[in-house]
Amino acid sequence: MKKCVTLLLAAVLAVGSAFSSQAGSAFKKEVPLTLHMDINNRQTPIYDGYTSYIMGNRASEKDTFTVTKNSDTLNLDDVTLSYYLVTYDGGTEKNLECRVYGLKEGEHYPVVRPETFSRESEKGDVYDSLERCYVVEFSKDDERKEYYFTMAPETDMAAYRNIHLGKWEKDVKGWRYQYQGEYLTSWAKINDKWYLFGMDGYMLTGWQDSMGALYYLNPSDGVMMTNCTIDGRRLDGSGAYRE
Known part of the structure; x- marks a missing residue:
């Protein structure tokens, strides 16, 4: 600032x-x-x-x-x-x-x-x-x-971050999620699964750098992976890989 x-x-x-x-x-x-x-x-x-x-x-x-x-x-x-x-x-x-x-x-x-x-x-x-x-x-x-x-x-925010009432939309560029008239950007928990959206609203996949850590979004459905090893990198329970 x-x-x-x-x-x-x-x-x-x-x-x-x-x-x-x-x-x-x-x-x-x-x-x-x-x-x-x-x-x-x-x-x-x-x-x-x-x-x-x-x-x-x-x-x-x-x-x-x-x-x-x-x-x-x-x-x-x-x-x-x-x-x-x-x-x-x-x-x-x-x-x-x-x-x-x-x-x-x-x-x-x-x-x-x-x-x-x-x-x-x-x-x-x-x-x-x-x-x-x-x-x-x-x-x-x-x-x-x-x-x-x-x-x-x-400690109470988890109850408010799980989004249910939106809808998925697909076009030639990929998948977006519309919630209350707007397309989500950044991180979103949708029906108990975490996704990451770009500033243009499209779902991201693969390795993504976000707020100081690396995350892996499943290429098949965009869901954030946790507690597993991908490309030799161990992801923790939050989904983050930190060197």
Whole structure:
């Protein structure tokens, strides 16, 4: 991260009640980029603290994401990443926790800042999904794009990472998996089996380098292999080969 400036900004607003279902908070102009969770999980409605429920993700303190740009004209150096903590116990407060100026494709960013997680954990509030949510916002000039998260302990995340209700699709390029209107990217556990998808949404096979380790995805069906030896390399129970 090029630069991270910690700020604190509180704005209290009265909250009405309404319900909407959409993937993220919509602005008139959105930054043309996409956030990719490094490990996918089932989406869930999250109250934005103001008027709507937004489709977002559960995440733990260990979850990270990458970004890709959707337009060749976008320079990620010009994009600002802002971390917000939104609480709505009574009035709504939207606290700006940190800003990162300039992004990079391939870099793994935390869903929630470690400093925020540590502070909120000491208060015992970090997992209070009924009173708070966490927001990642990308901005450039008058363009904005937001993603919403609710926190859960890493020990509980296995229950949310097993995806069932999507569908496989095949074309001339290969296999993709569509879930809630979007094609999965990165790691995904589908019906108890792990798969790895490229940023274009297509299933990967063979040896793949991911987040500092080598993994082997069965060429016949894409399933990650574990507890076996392939090409003289021993894969552990997590599927990783580490020299």
